[in-house]
Amino acid sequence: MEHDHDPFFESDDPHFQRARALSMSIGAIRKAQGKASPNDFAVGTVEWHVAVEDFANDVLAALMDDADFASLQFGHAGSSK
Template identity: 35%
Template sequence: MDNDDRLRPGHPLYEEAMALEMTVRTLRRAQGKKNPEDVLYASPEWDVVSEEFVRDLYRAMGGNPGDLH
């Protein structure tokens, strides 16, 4: 396949997504919030923290977290 558009390291959109993710992680830590890697994977707390993280990430992309169900 000659036209490989998958996002991976080196692709500009991949780099942008990783920068956004790191920004959200840094802001959450500065606010005293936990990130998913700070809690036990698949625990009830991980579910809550992961959902909050996704909402913060969605907000950083310009979305309204209230629209997520």
């Protein structure tokens, strides 16, 4: 079938390209920091969910001023356990 390709890896949309670059940059920074990647775990496991959440927090931190981000951390990163 003509549409049997993965559009997520072949998009020419500039918004997609920027989002992909941001994701790859954050992934590289996280790897250099020794942080886990969601790709390190099986999808749906507790570890995967924690890594996805931590990755999302890093995305928010990259997009926002640190002062703004400090009050917006979600999930386990915002808990006081």
